[in-house]
Amino acid sequence: MKRKMVKKRRGVRPAKGEAVDLPAHDNETPVGLDLNAGSGVLGTLSREMRTPLNTIIGFSEMMDREILGPMTHPQYREYARDIYRCGQTLLGLLNELLEAKRLETFASGDDDGADNIVELAPDMVCVCHEECITRINPAGAAMVGLPSDTLLGRPFVDLLLPESRALLGEKGVHGLCEHDQRISLVLQGLSGRRVEVELAAGRLQDGSRTGVLIVARDVTDRNTRMKEVVDREEYLRGVMAAVSDGIVTFNEHGVIETANPAAERIFAYAEEDVLGKSIDALIPELRFSGQVGTGLIFSLCDGLVIIPAQWVETQGKRSEGKKFPLEFSISSFHLRDRTHYICVSRNIAMRKQNEDKLRFLATRDPLTHLPNRYMFEERLHQAIVRAKDQNENIAVMFIDLDNFKNINDAMGHSTGDAVLRLAAERLLSCVDAEDTVARLSGDEFTVILKGVRDEQHTAAIAEKMLETLSLAFHVKNREVFTSGSIGIILCPPKTYTAEEMVKNVYSASHYAKKCGRNNYQFYNASLSMDALRRMAVENGLRKALGNGELELLYQPKVKMGSFEIIGAEALVRWTSSELGSVSPVEFIPVAEQSGLIIPIGDWILETACRQAKHWYDQGRHDVHVAVNLSAVQFRERDLAGRVMQVLSSVGLPPGCLDLELTESMLVDDAEETVAALNRLKKIGVTLSIDDFGTGYSSLSYLTRFPLDALKVDRAFVTGLPDDGDAVTMAKAIVSMAQNLGFKVVAEGIETERQNAFLHALGSDIGQGFLYSRPLPLSAFMALLKNGRPLFRNSPADTLRPRGGPADEIGPHA
Numbered sequence: 078m079k080r081k082m083v084k085k086r087r088g089v090r091p092a093k094g095e096a097v098d099l100p101a102h103d104n105e106t107p108v109g110l111d112l113n114a115g116s117g118v119l120g121t122l123s124r125e126m127r128t129p130l131n132t133i134i135g136f137s138e139m140m141d142r143e144i145l146g147p148m149t150h151p152q153y154r155e156y157a158r159d160i161y162r163c164g165q166t167l168l169g170l171l172n173e174l175l176e177a178k179r180l181e182t183f184a185s186g187d188d189d190g191a192d193n194i195v196e197l198a199p200d201m202v203c204v205c206h207e208e209c210i211t212r213i214n215p216a217g218a219a220m221v222g223l224p225s226d227t228l229l230g231r232p233f234v235d236l237l238l239p240e241s242r243a244l245l246g247e248k249g250v251h252g253l254c255e256h257d258q259r260i261s262l263v264l265q266g267l268s269g270r271r272v273e274v275e276l277a278a279g280r281l282q283d284g285s286r287t288g289v290l291i292v293a294r295d296v297t298d299r300n301t302r303m304k305e306v307v308d309r310e311e312y313l314r315g316v317m318a319a320v321s322d323g324i325v326t327f328n329e330h331g332v333i334e335t336a337n338p339a340a341e342r343i344f345a346y347a348e349e350d351v352l353g354k355s356i357d358a359l360i361p362e363l364r365f366s367g368q369v370g371t372g373l374i375f376s377l378c379d380g381l382v383i384i385p386a387q388w389v390e391t392q393g394k395r396s397e398g399k400k401f402p403l404e405f406s407i408s409s410f411h412l413r414d415r416t417h418y419i420c421v422s423r424n425i426a427m428r429k430q431n432e433d434k435l436r437f438l439a440t441r442d443p444l445t446h447l448p449n450r451y452m453f454e455e456r457l458h459q460a461i462v463r464a465k466d467q468n469e470n471i472a473v474m475f476i477d478l479d480n481f482k483n484i485n486d487a488m489g490h491s492t493g494d495a496v497l498r499l500a501a502e503r504l505l506s507c508v509d510a511e512d513t514v515a516r517l518s519g520d521e522f523t524v525i526l527k528g529v530r531d532e533q534h535t536a537a538i539a540e541k542m543l544e545t546l547s548l549a550f551h552v553k554n555r556e557v558f559t560s561g562s563i564g565i566i567l568c569p570p571k572t573y574t575a576e577e578m579v580k581n582v583y584s585a586s587h588y589a590k591k592c593g594r595n596n597y598q599f600y601n602a603s604l605s606m607d608a609l610r611r612m613a614v615e616n617g618l619r620k621a622l623g624n625g626e627l628e629l630l631y632q633p634k635v636k637m638g639s640f641e642i643i644g645a646e647a648l649v650r651w652t653s654s655e656l657g658s659v660s661p662v663e664f665i666p667v668a669e670q671s672g673l674i675i676p677i678g679d680w681i682l683e684t685a686c687r688q689a690k691h692w693y694d695q696g697r698h699d700v701h702v703a704v705n706l707s708a709v710q711f712r713e714r715d716l717a718g719r720v721m722q723v724l725s726s727v728g729l730p731p732g733c734l735d736l737e738l739t740e741s742m743l744v745d746d747a748e749e750t751v752a753a754l755n756r757l758k759k760i761g762v763t764l765s766i767d768d769f770g771t772g773y774s775s776l777s778y779l780t781r782f783p784l785d786a787l788k789v790d791r792a793f794v795t796g797l798p799d800d801g802d803a804v805t806m807a808k809a810i811v812s813m814a815q816n817l818g819f820k821v822v823a824e825g826i827e828t829e830r831q832n833a834f835l836h837a838l839g840s841d842i843g844q845g846f847l848y849s850r851p852l853p854l855s856a857f858m859a860l861l862k863n864g865r866p867l868f869r870n871s872p873a874d875t876l877r878p879r880g881g882p883a884d885e886i887g888p889h890a
Contacts, residue, residue: 134164201274201293205233206286208249220274220295222267233291238263238271250289253278262293273297323422331356331365334417343403343424345395356420360405362391375407383407393422402429442516444494445501453515453523457575460513460525464568469528472535473578475564475586476504476542478520479594484557495552496559503545507538523582532567532599539563539597547595560595562586567599584608614667617653622680627651629684630851633860634703634822637836637843642861644701644735646844647685648851649677669709678710682720686734687727688854692861700861703735705767708742717756724760731761735785740766743782751781758783765822769810779817787814789840791825798834811838 140157195202201217203210210228218225221236233250234242241262246252253260253276264272274293281288317324323340327333336351344351344359357363362378375383383389386408393403405422440452448456457473464471478500485493497520504514504522513525529535542561549556564585566578573581584607585600592598621627631645651659668674682704689702710716724731736757743750743766754764765786789810796803814821823835826845835843849860 130164130167134161137161137164200295201291203233203291203293204281204288205250205291206288208232208234211288217293220266220272220293221264222270236264238265250278250291251280251287253291254280254289261296264293271297273300321423323420323424325351325356325359325420325422327356327418327420329416329418333359340422343422344393345397350396356418359394359422360391360403360420361394361400385409390425393424401426445498445516447501447505447522448513448515450515450517453513453517453525454575454579456513456515457525457578460527461568461573461575461578463527470530470567470569472524472526472529472565472567473582474522474524474526474539474542474597475579475582476522476524476546477562477586477590478546479560479562479590481520481559484559488552488555488557492552492555492557496550496557499550499552500546500559503548504542507541507545523579529567535565535567536597536599539565543595543597562589562594563597564589565597565599580608581605611667613656614659614664615671615673617656617659618651618664618668618671618673618677621651621653622676624654626653627677627680628853629681629688630853631688631702631857632844632851633849633857634701634842634844635848637823637832637840640848643699643842644703645857646703646705646737647681649681650851665707669707672709674707674709675713678707679719679723681705683723683727686723686729689733690727690729691854692858693729693733695858695861697861698730698733701733701735701763703737703765705737706742708739711738711742711753716753717760720757720762721760732763735763735765737765737767737788739768747781751783754783784817784819786820786822786842788822788824788844789835791845794823794825794831794835794845797831804834807835808838811835811840815839 137157137160141154141161196214198214199216201220202214203217204212209230209232211230213225213228215225218228221228228236234245237245241264244252244260244262248255256278259275259277262274262276264274266272273296275296276291276293278289278291281290317337318339320337321339323343324335324337325333325340326335333351333354333356336346336348340346340359341348341351351359364376364378365374377383377389377391381389383406386406388404388406390402390404392400393405394400402425403422404425405420407418407420409416409418411417440449440455441447442449460471463469478496481493481496484496497516500520501514501516501522504524508514508524508526511527513523515523515525517523526535526538529538542563546559546561549558551557564582564587566573566582566585568578581600581604584604585598588604588607589596589598628650630648630650632648633642634644634646635641636643649661649665651661651664653659665674668677685702685704689700692700706716713719720734720736721731724734757764763785764783765788766784767788768790769787787810789807793803793806793810797807798804811821820842821840822842822844823831823840824844826832826835826843826847828847831845832843832847852860
């Protein structure tokens with residue numbers, strides 16, 4: 078009987094005894110064809126099919142490479158690739174059909190030439206009868222690592238691993254013929270080596286016997302490589318899925334080819350919806366602005382050229398049309414003569430929010446949300462530039478809330494903060510939207526007024542501010558009152574720099590405070606001179622102690638009845654190496670404001686006590702030394718400890734020291750004042766109120782203060798005994814002091830009549846130029862050594878300084 082061999086068509090089961098499924102190339106599908114017509118027919122058919130197939134393959138390849146023009150939709154390219162693959166499959170199939178005839182001949186053993194070809198074939202070719210191997214080529218034997226003759230007669234199933242034997246089922250090797258396509262099996266090689274194969278089988282009719290022709294190809298290496306490729310692809314897909322940045326690839330025409338999950342989330346697209354869209358659907362402002370070589374140049378609508386791999390900020394667009402802040406970069410790569418572009422993108426909405434918060438914190442006052450100093454200075458520079466460009470005026474105001482510290486101290490910082498917030502709102506209500514109200518620090522505000530007409534226009538705004546600031550602030554069901562001191566500088570174009578304006582307006586504000594608070598003052602050049610002078614004084618004071626420029630003078634205190642010296646007031650004088658002689662009236666306030674009064678005050682206290690020890694050691698135990706304390710010193714927590722330490726170090730008895738305080742120092746926090754005075758009294762020093770009658774203390778507190786003496790201010794002494802008001806005040810003060818058990822010290826006495834009148838009223842001690850001017854230590858010691866009473870035996874004119882009484886005015890004067 079003539080043997081037949083027919084290739085199976087995919088999906089069609091072959092008739093019994095006619096099908097052998099031969100190995101085909103990858104991605105090929107076998108086609109049924111009767112091979113009995115002979116290789117001549119197949120050869121003719123092959124030649125007739127090759128020419129159109131090559132034409133189709135070439136045309137599809139040109140389409141895939143876009144040689145004939147661009148393909149804007151990615152599916153079109155896939156169609157071209159499918160055509161190319163199918164053409165290649167058909168060519169391979171024709172080649173395989175020609176080989177099938179030779180295999181049939183090999184199976185029958187009738188053709189020595191075909192037998193030689195199969196013997197040299199790289200694939201296993203095996204014939205089985207009754208489940209056993211009756212013929213196998215060397216390549217098949219090599220796959221399992223055994224000689225061909227040892228395999229003859231062995232069941233084919235012995236070559237399979239257990240998991241592959243199950244595929245044969247009860248029909249054995251004949252069951253392999255029932256598979257429409259190649260099947261994957263694993264052979265068991267020598268020493269347990271696994272050999273992965275793709276196997277095809279067909280029935281072979283040889284007379285009365287039915288055999289099975291098996292063709293198997295070793296695909297172990299191929300499968301290993303494919304698995305590596307698959308693993309790598311899965312790895313890359315995992316990386317792309319895990320990356321938080323959106324990654325989109327697109328072609329030269331801007332058509333999106335791939336998008337990772339992050340991009341789908343960022344732009345709210347499903348993968349199937351975004352593929353094929355233009356990239357500008359995601360980034361509307363992206364433009365193609367040119368080409369360099371094979372690469373494109375990208376830019377934004379505003380003309381910004383995008384440098385490859387450089388991050389750019391713009392607006393992204395989600396699928397529903399909503400825009401959001403986007404950061405992206407574009408790079409490219411070349412593959413198969415084509416350029417692909419990668420767009421890496423990030424949704425930076427959260428980052429922008431955080432940047433806005435940081436920018437707000439950097440440029441805004443956290444309490445009032447007004448611009449802070451940094452933003453104020455920036456806006457002031459901008460306002461000056463605008464004023465110059467538009468030839469208009471601007472005004473700058475510096476506003477300082479009056480006595481704000483008292484609010485914080487008495488009611489707490491939460492109340493103070495509430496007042497600051499309300500004050501900010503009131504100031505904002507007084508200006509236009511384009512003006513700036515800023516908070517520099519503490520209770521200091523600044524305002525920039527744009528386009529003001531003149532001084533009257535600016536003054537009207539300042540008056541409105543003063544009025545609104547003077548109204549009650551309602552905080553925690555309480556009414557809180559304050560006011561403002563406003564400095565103003567009006568700046569025509571090209572007049573001042575920003576730094577000069579800030580410096581000058583601060584001087585004007587400082588002057589407004591000196592003028593009584595709750596008022597406004599315009600800057601003038603003399604204020605700058607005052608500010609420069611104050612700076613020079615402060616700088617000089619910082620070097621005065623180290624340079625030995627300070628000196629103490631002593632003005633005697635005398636008993637008004639006997640004119641005997643019973644004490645002296647220590648008065649500081651400063652002769653600067655740069656400024657010359659500086660009055661205490663000028664440098665003491667600067668020292669207090671700058672904090673320098675603490676080291677200066679310590680020096681005065683220690684020096685006065687040490688020098689007083691000189692006359693104490695000479696037997697003048699009855700002569701006390703008086704030292705003025707500043708308000709800053711009095712608020713020091715360890716004042717009593719410092720006084721005790723100085724007295725102990727110089728060896729002066731506490732009873733020889735008299736501390737003088739102004740009455741304005743005693744009205745703040747009366748309870749703490751009483752406690753501080755009691756601590757000083759426990760040391761043993763005496764306490765006096767200096768310049769009594771010029772302050773605003775409550776007389777009820779005097780009964781609680783452990784004081785020893787009141788000093789009647791020279792303002793009430795000057796008009797005595799002719800000024801009726803001065804007489805009335807002097808009588809009242811002396812009478813009150815006597816009733817409270819205080820000694821009375823009258824200062825500023827310059828005439829015998831003043832001395833006689835005050836002594837007659839009951840004043841105990843006198844001090845002034847009638848008795849002596851302030852003297853250096855040596856001159857004062859000479860007076861003490863002389864031992865004679867002052868005034869009676871020495872004409873006053875010989876003791877009075879040429880400069881008049883001004884030398885003893887002011888604190889520590």
